[in-house]
Amino acid sequence: MHDRPVILLVGGAHADVMEQEFRARYDRDYRVEAAVGAEAGLERARELVADKAQIAMVAAEHGLGDASAVELLHQVPAVVATARRIALVPFEIFGETVGELRAAALRRDMDTFVLLPRGPRDEEFHTALIELLSDWNWSVGRPVVTVTDVVAEPKDRDAAAIRDLLERLGFPYRSLTPADDAAAAVLEAAGPGAELPVVSTHTGRVLTAATPAAVNEAMYGGFDSIPDGVIADVAIVGAGPAGLAAAVYAASEGLATVVIERDAIGGQAGSSSMIRNYLGFPRGISGMRLAQRSRIQAGRFGAQFFSGRPAIRIEPGPPDEPEHHHVHVPGAQLCARTVVLSNGVTYRRLGVPGIEDLVSAGVYYGAATSMAREMQDRDVYVVGGGNSAGQAAVHLAKFAGGVTILVRRDSLAETMSDYLVREIEATPTIQVRTRTVVVDGGGDGWLRWLLLEDLDTGERTKTTADALFCLLGAEPDCTWLPEGVARDARGFVLTGRDVPREAWADGRPPASLETTVPGVFAVGDVRAGSMKRVASASGEGASVLPLVHAHLARLRAREFGA
Structure with a gap:
């Protein structure tokens, strides 16, 4: 096994420029290999794989003489599925080829395309490369420096x-x-x-x-370190996209901000291997990176994070002390003037006894990106038809011998974004079985088989399986909330005009993101009527801050008798 991962360059007329640019930046940490022409490039990739070299990236000039970059990069996954693929386009032909390149990127024939550098210090060019290499190193290679x-x-x-x-x-x-x-x-x-x-x-x-809970708490400091007698301006329960956005905006505006998270900061979105439709990231961003950057951003503004224990109770402030909401976790409590509920949802359980007995032994709820490397050449099943399931399947397909998506509905298009449906259709190792459910499964301490049922015919088939990833949709986890917080029939928190009229105060509904308890707000997936998308959750997290400020202003006016 070679120490340095390989960047394979496949050039045409600009092969020398490409090699010079890559060697100047990447020759220390990567082994830069070069070939001229599509056929030579594919042959060199096969030789490297046979030699057990890790290919991190294949970068191809758009005009190769015997083929285009699109045609070459389309063939690369058959040789090495995990390599990142990028087309390099000379400036003079960009206008006439951009339509073809965009279509190829949508088909997932490549990861992205960028202009060839026209001079020194083309940092936009290298930013694109570094993003792809960073994604590869985290999801495929192992970190060299560990903590x-x-x-x-x-x-x-x-x-x-x-x-x-x-x-x-x-x-x-x-x-x-x-x-x-x-x-x-x-x-x-x-x-x-x-x-x-x-x-x-x-x-x-x-x-x-x-x-996991003990490790989580050790990462950010224990709840026992919360100072007695401190009243936060805003306590945010849940650190998914909505909670992180609320933390960034609250802390940046000078509010004393505390964030409580029972699991990993980032929530379910943090396990997404790649989010491609989030505003401002044209090449996509992994859920982990988005959560990590948001946490660091909020922390730099002064937000404090505590993780590893769930919120188990909220005691709303009494009428004579409305600024004293108490948020309880096992063994500790926090006092806050306002509370933002952003605790999201939990994945619905499959409810099959043989499957539930094997959780973390071949059966996983969520994307479980840490397991993807261990799926090399294995038969993997994904249950679910939402975006999270689609992202997990595409990521797992880079490693597994085959991935089968199981959905109850007639098609993926009913519940999954179009770009993901196209990506799945373009991935030959992914199979979709509609109108199919898991009714049993088992193994010798590890998942070995599944029993599948066709919902239309009732026919059952037993199949071997090395792993099952369940992403079955959302259920709110709101049973710990006080009775005064109104919820809909499914358990999601009601806000604004969705609150029953009999719960309105003085004939007026609560503010748009406010619950039936004054000073307690709900944003993101936990809120009834939310879109259940990362971008909309982030937007609600930002939008709640004017309402928080308005409530704090009313508390100040009350305190000073205004």
Whole structure:
């Protein structure tokens, strides 16, 4: 195995310029290989794969003489499915080829296309390359510099959940077994007889019998460190896109902001392998990167994050102290003048006993991006027809021998964005089975088989399966909310004019994102009527801030008798 991943350049008339540009920037960390012409490029890719080299990127000039970049890059996944593919276009032909290139990108014949540099310091060009290489290094290659070690026996379920948490948080880690030489120092620090999994965190703490919740709390500081007597201006419950947006805007506007998250910061969106329709990211962005950048942004404005424990109760402030809402988590509480509910939704459970017994042992709820590398050449099934399911299937197809999407409906188009439907149709290793459900499954401590039922004919078929990823749609987790917070028949929180008229105060409905409890707001997926999209959740998180400010102004006026 070669130490440095390969960037394969396939050039035409500008082959020398391409090679010079890439070697000047990337020759230290990547092995830059060059070929001239499409056929030579494909042959060199086959040789590298046979030599067990990791190909991180194939960059092809649009005009290759014997083919176009589009024609070449379309063939690359048959040789190496995980390589990022980019077309490099000379400026003089860009206008006449841009339509063809856009269509090819929509078909997923390539990841993106950029203009060839026309001079020194073309940072826009290198930004495109670095984004793709960063995505490859995180999802395919392993981080060279790590900050966390996880020591566990193979197939340890808690360790698998911890690794998935670290992936979603964007923390580079090493996965070790007790027999590995590198594990010795970690186990010594843990002390004799330490119970696995053992996790050494970036803060220097060593956790024994570690759980995802304990690791999560160790990353950001425990709830026990919340100072007594402190009243936050806004407490945000849930750190998905809506909660992160609210945190950024609240903290940037000088409000004392605290964010509580039971799971990984980023929520379900944080597990998305690639979000391609989010405003401002023309080449797409992974859910992990979006969450990571948003968390850092909010933190730099002063927002405080506490994760690893769920909110279990809210005590609304009494009429004589409306600014004292108390948010409780196990073993701690937080007092806040306003509360923003952005705790999102949970994936609906499949409800099949044989399947539920194998969660984290071949069965996963959510995208579980940390498991994708382990799916090399395996048979993988994805249950669900939403965007999250489509993104997971496309990502898994880069590794698995085959991916089968199972949906109850007649087609994916009813519930999935068009760009994802096209991407799935263009991926030969993905099969879609409509009107099909999982009715049973099992294995010897690990998933080995599934029993599928055709909803139209009732016919049942047993099939081998190495993994099942369940992304079945949304259910609100709102049973812990006080009775005064009105919800619809499905359990989603009602706000604004959706609140029953009998709950209006003085004949007026609450503000647009306010619940039936003054000073308690709801944004994102947890709110009844929301779009269940990352962009709309972020928009609601930003939009709630004027309402928070208005409520705080009323509290100040009350305090000073205005």
